[in-house]
Amino acid sequence: MDIGVLLVYGILGLTVIVSAIGLIVSRNALYSALFLVVNFIAVGLLYLALGAPFIAFAQVTVYAGSIMVLFIFVIMLLGAENLPLTEPLRGQRALGILLVLIFLAEIVLYYLLRTTPLQAIPIIPQTFASPAEIGMILFNRYLLPFEVTAFILLAATVGAILLSKHEGPTRPKPGIQKPETPVEG
Amino acid sequence: MPMSYYLILSAAMFAIGVLGVILRRNPLVVFMSLELMFNAANLVFVAFSAYHQILDGDLFVFFVMTTAAAEVAVGLALMVAIFRAKHTIDLDEMSMLKG
Numbered sequence: 277m278d279i280g281v282l283l284v285y286g287i288l289g290l291t292v293i294v295s296a297i298g299l300i301v302s303r304n305a306l307y308s309a310l311f312l313v314v315n316f317i318a319v320g321l322l323y324l325a326l327g328a329p330f331i332a333f334a335q336v337t338v339y340a341g342s343i344m345v346l347f348i349f350v351i352m353l354l355g356a357e358n359l360p361l362t363e364p365l366r367g368q369r370a371l372g373i374l375l376v377l378i379f380l381a382e383i384v385l386y387y388l389l390r391t392t393p394l395q396a397i398p399i400i401p402q403t404f405a406s407p408a409e410i411g412m413i414l415f416n417r418y419l420l421p422f423e424v425t426a427f428i429l430l431a432a433t434v435g436a437i438l439l440s441k442h443e444g445p446t447r448p449k450p451g452i453q454k455p456e457t458p459v460e461g
Numbered sequence: 462m463p464m465s466y467y468l469i470l471s472a473a474m475f476a477i478g479v480l481g482v483i484l485r486r487n488p489l490v491v492f493m494s495l496e497l498m499f500n501a502a503n504l505v506f507v508a509f510s511a512y513h514q515i516l517d518g519d520l521f522v523f524f525v526m527t528t529a530a531a532e533v534a535v536g537l538a539l540m541v542a543i544f545r546a547k548h549t550i551d552l553d554e555m556s557m558l559k560g
Contacts, residue, residue, distance in 0.1 A: 292474060293473055296474050300484065300485060305487055315497065319500055322467070326508060326511045327511055328519050331519050331522050334523065334526060346534065346537055350540060354540070354550060368483075373480065376483070397462060397463070397508070404511075405510070409516060410523075414520060418520050418524075428527065432530075435538065439539055439541070439542045
């Protein structure tokens with residue numbers, strides 16, 4: 277294989293792994309969010325390399341764009357960037373790492389025990405996952421799931437508004453006279 | 462590129478996401494680790510879609526993305542509501558149901 281191709285894929289893979297590790301080890305939640313943006317963009321480039329341009333751009337706009345803006349907005353709204361990193365239960369960290377290693381070993385074992393070996397990915401034709409093809413299959417075979425997704429998004433919107441609606445004593449009801457009302461808060 | 466490149470990358474991403482969910486106590490970081498795990502699964506979907514030359518995997522990624530967006534919206538709204546009630550979002554403080 278060409279050395280340049282190897283270099284590009286190596287750098288991309290390294291970016292994905294390093295940004296993922298940076299996400300879980302950085303103390304400040306804001307840095308975690310920025311690491312996650314880097315991770316999303318690197319994975320989007322991998323989608324592009326796999327011949328799925330529509331998914332790649334949806335990844336960048338939906339994930340790295342809107343979802344991360346939501347995250348950063350909530351982080352700044354709550355002011356919860358810094359929480360202590362002390363472990364509350366003794367040995368939780370060691371046990372967690374051990375469990376994850378067992379999980380990884382399980383995946384590797386499953387991969388090694390496959391009966392049919394995996395070949396290289398074949399050459400992807402130009403029009404394989406083009407937006408036109410995606411649209412054709414989305415509005416023909418997957419029309420019902422598409423509509424159900426619309427209902428899920430509607431339910432999520434209504435739920436989010438209901439959950440974050442402010443119900444408190446800040447807005448006095450008409451008719452109840454308070455001796456003095458605070459100016460702010 | 463061989464298929465195993467994408468599989469190894471996705472397995473590593475998923476494991477790091479699990480580690481973040483287990484170890485971190487900031488629910489925002491836990492949510493981000495969940496997104497990382499969604500992303501690992503999406504990568505395998507797209508890789509196998511290209512491997513088998515069948516487009517259905519890409520469509521599943523589309524649906525996973527929309528569901529993840531809905532989940533994040535509800536989850537962050539919950540977090541704001543919890544912060545208003547308890548003035549902290551430390552996961553260890555959410556133990557009101559503990560017997």
